[in-house]
Amino acid sequence: MTTRIFGSGIRRREDPRLITGRASYTDDIKLPGTLHAAILRSPYAHANIKSVDATGAAGQPGVVAVYTGEDTDGVLNGLPCAWLIPGSDLKTPAHPAIAKDKVRYVGDAVAVVVAETRYQAEDALEHISVDYEPLDVVVSPKAAAQDGAPQLHEDVPNNIAFTWALAGGDTDAAFADAAVTVSDTITLPRLIANPMEPRSALAQWSAAMGELTLWNTTQNPHIARFVTCVVTSVPEHKIRVIAPEVGGGFGSKIPYYADEAITAFCSMKLGVPVKWTETRSENYLITTQGRDHIEEVEMAATSDGVITGLRTTVYAGMGGYLSTAAPGVPTILHGLMYSGPYNIPNISGTVYGVFNNGAPVDAYRGAGRPEATMLLERMVDLVAAAVGQDPAEVRRKNLIPKFENGHDVATGITYDSGDYESALDSCLSAAGYEALRAEQAQARADGRCVGVGVSSYVEICGLGPSQVAGAVGFQGGLWESAIIRFYPTGKANVMVGSSPHGQGEETTFAQIVAGELGVEVDDVEVIHGDTDNTPMGWGTYGSRTTAVSGAAIAVAARKIKEKSRALAAHLLEAAPEDIEYEDGRFYVRGSPDQHKTIQDIALMANVAWNMPEGMEPGLEASAFYDPPNFTYPFGAHIAVVEVDPETGRIDLQRYVAVDDCGVQINPMIVEGQVHGGVVQGVGPALWEGAVYDDDGQLVTGSMLDYALPRADLLPDIEVSSNTTPSPHHPLGVKGIGEAGTIASTPTVYNAVMDALRPLGVTRVDMPLTPEKVWRAINDARNGG
């Protein structure tokens, strides 16, 4: 029975502590004697700092210390950028934890107050006076790259942090020969990730031991330790980073922030624990945002709708500084995916990474791939309209035919396996596509604005082979490791370096061990998040945790199985090759009664009374898994909307998702990831978008102004799946964390555009708010 646990939707083992309010997130942790930090932030998007006078704050009630950039200068090293993409003339200007001379976005840290209570620390901020000399501001990444734009960093002409180019085939020839070309400029606004748990850091310095412990809302505690070492100069082995319960991240808890460095600095100065927790308003200003693309895109096709070329110029906003992984997002994770699920023989793209006066931009769920899928799916719909064919049919004729083991695309990467047409067919039939089109025709005849949007997608996941990581400038590896340790009673711990924070791997990882070794799920406890008791690993992002960390567990489990087989043979006085394994039992071939269970083996290996010659005691294995390739999950989604032309209001009526993430370990969790992912992608299509005004002030500075998806705005999502195993993965797994977010933005956008087409509306920038849609309809009516 137990082996069948692998692949079944068992309920999650992490839930009891979460549903009862007994889990501890960073801000829930209380250490005796903790002081509280509050950080003074620049109210200007761009200004020189002429002076900072903190004396007024020092005497305020409860205040223990006040520090400015003068204090951290030379003590804290600058925050590093860790994705140095090669061949792009990348500039990495200094990023001090506390600004001393200049601020570059609203929220840039200028000083910190440490006090007995948080209320006191925040009160005292008002008593620090800073003399700013405001400078001109630039917000749009395209405007920032023009001659004469305000310069954020002295040594970065035209604010261009990097220029990255991609070319496969002969794009110019493809366009010169094309019967049909379409083009559009697609704006993907900045998105605010909004994990429900704000970021937080609690630092405890032990001067006697020279040791720093940092509780931190991070998706990758081992990277956080690495970078804490770089920034604070505390040796890496003297730093312990703990990611306790982490309340979502969606990419925004990957980067290393000034705030944790400042908190550590304060604790090291004062010798007591110091805690900092951001307010939601701070989160909106300082936590890394996503997207901020202006994409100028053209597609070439035959008169029959066969795509022959794609050409792009992309301006990607970086914000005031380069965040930890920022340069890799609009390049490696974006441009390399320009072929999508289609055969596109000729592809070229140029991406400018541009500094602009906003919060730093970094990975946000999907990271680069939603931006690529958006432009492709928009172009395919424009081609379909241009050649007068059904958008699903145009997709079908361009999809890469089914392949099981490797397919090269023009961007230079090799997809692992794919069956894109089956996914599209499944989705069309789940949605009842033909009937939908008939209903749409009827609705149009009745004067109603109904639209159907289709998209196909493929994503690059399971990041990734470390050799490739090195080749593309990622300043780390991308392997994962796992230790499985069996105790005498037959129970086991699994220790991993990845760091799930809502994705449910305490359950899926136990299911992997249960599946491999025939133990009960409840006999396996998964340990993660603490650098002191987990093996090294690179963290949870890029849909890589189950794909890479899960593979390490499977490999370690197989080592346990081989050792167990050898020990069972010895104990049963048989040859190892005569030992069969089934469902947690090792038996002599032909005589199943003569057997040892995995629990028997765990006991005998741990007591080591009777080991074969040369075999070490204990039943423990570790594995370092470096994937041979990325994984490439894919799927097709369909949305149905109705637009009220009088108000511009959009009603999302149906959403149908068919995803193929390879083998599923826990389908319930997979489905949950699709639900959440889809909704996060619907958000930017319809409601979400950070708006900065011309002065660089964040207009959408709270949950009141930044419209997050709410329960009453959404239909139930119709989810189903296909299974195309990854050929190179030990379990056939691909990953599902980002799929929904990647597919749903273009799906919903295309549905709305489909609804508006009869009214003559051809483009509206996202998010498709009622006001924008209403204006577009009226402009079209007035012959615009």
Add this chain to the structure above:
Amino acid sequence: MTVPVEITINGKACSGEVEERQLLVHFIRENAGLTGTKVGCDTSQCGTCTVQLDGVSAKSCTVLTVQASGSSVTTIEGISDGVDLHPLQEAFWNNHGLQCGFCTPGMIMAANELLSKNPSPTREEIRHGLEGNICRCTGYQNIVSAVEDAAKAMGGR
């Protein structure tokens, strides 16, 4: 400038000397040490701080501690002993109604009030009833299923 307060939290009297401006959520978390109630925003928008105040659900970030003095508060820690689960807790677990869990205490407290007012809500009514609570992980669908399920378990239908 502190004032004495006494609030019954989960049946237990909690007293303290607090600043007049202290928010109830901070009293619950810092003074009473009950950290199941979360702070997800500073504009009363997210609902992670939802508790029951004298039997009515309230966002505890919008109430001053002094206003709640003499009242009785139920938090997520008070709806079950953590072992024998409340039907809503059980239903959230069974329906995968949570991922990171940060919104969950507030979501369960809000759903509890919803069911006390409407023991057999439709999915539509549940969606409307929970629009004051934000979840960024689940897309709400399984939360709706969980509340539907709990309604049945609690005898609604």
